[in-house]
Amino acid sequence: MLHAVLISIPDNDRSVPGRERMHRQREAAAQALDESARLSGLPRLTWDRDAAGVPVFDRGVCWSLSHKTSVAAGVVATTPVGLDVEIIEPRNPGLWDYVSTPWEQTLLAERDWPTFFRLWTAKEAVLKANRVGLSKLDACRLVASPTCSGATLTFEKSPWLVTFFASERILAAVAHKGAEVAWHQA
Ligand SMILES: CC(C)(COP(=O)(O)OP(=O)(O)OC[C@H]1O[C@@H](n2cnc3c(N)ncnc32)[C@H](O)[C@@H]1OP(=O)(O)O)[C@@H](O)C(=O)NCCC(=O)NCCS
Numbered sequence: 001m002l003h004a005v006l007i008s009i010p011d012n013d014r015s016v017p018g019r020e021r022m023h024r025q026r027e028a029a030a031q032a033l034d035e036s037a038r039l040s041g042l043p044r045l046t047w048d049r050d051a052a053g054v055p056v057f058d059r060g061v062c063w064s065l066s067h068k069t070s071v072a073a074g075v076v077a078t079t080p081v082g083l084d085v086e087i088i089e090p091r092n093p094g095l096w097d098y099v100s101t102p103w104e105q106t107l108l109a110e111r112d113w114p115t116f117f118r119l120w121t122a123k124e125a126v127l128k129a130n131r132v133g134l135s136k137l138d139a140c141r142l143v144a145s146p147t148c149s150g151a152t153l154t155f156e157k158s159p160w161l162v163t164f165f166a167s168e169r170i171l172a173a174v175a176h177k178g179a180e181v182a183w184h185q186a
Pocket of ligand 1: 026049052053054055064065066067068083084085124127128129130131132133134135
């Protein structure tokens with residue numbers, strides 16, 4: 001069982017200076033990782049990133065985090081895992097073609113922003129599980145229509161499962177190789 005933890009960040013809107021906003025987000029993400037480690041019975045690490053910003057794993061513990069202005073999230077596991085969280089809000093419509101191929105778009109039931117963020121968080125989570133950035137987006141492909149709860153993708157032809165958390169404002173995704181995911185809100 002994977003325990004993914006979401007933490008809301010109050011009063012962190014654009015009136016807060018950028019550096020302070022980012023500090024709050026990273027603190028909240030570290031708290032989410034601490035809680036995920038506790039729930040999973042895994043050691044609490046120092047959650048360091050390497051010089052390229054990629055999470056450093058230790059003692060066989062893998063982890064992933066994500067943070068946006070009003071929410072942060074973390075998940076800790078003993079197998080590769082990736083997590084992404086996004087605020088559902090209208091974006092540049094050109095992003096549809098950046099994130100998905102015409103064929104992938106035929107797999108999607110709707111062309112609305114919640115559907116877009118389902119696909120976007122799924123792909124970001126799979127990229128993070130593979131410890132690569134957006135430059136590898138084209139290696140990540142949806143293989144079937146996503147459901148409310150999850151999606152199946154491939155990264156360089158290797159299969160990945162994604163489990164979603166969705167609310168009216170937030171979409172979050174955890175990518176894994178086949179596990180149950182419990183979402184916790186703190
Ligand atoms: C890495 C990436 C997936 C992060 O996604 P994001 O939605 O911007 O930000 P999130 O909050 O969800 O995730 C950030 C966290 O991902 C983690 N991360 C960064 N690089 C990572 C990698 N290669 N693999 C796994 N996790 C990574 C870090 O923990 C980071 O947290 P930190 O900024 O507090 O150190 C993505 O932005 C990316 O590819 N960046 C590379 C630079 C790039 O291509 N930028 C394009 C615009 S110029």
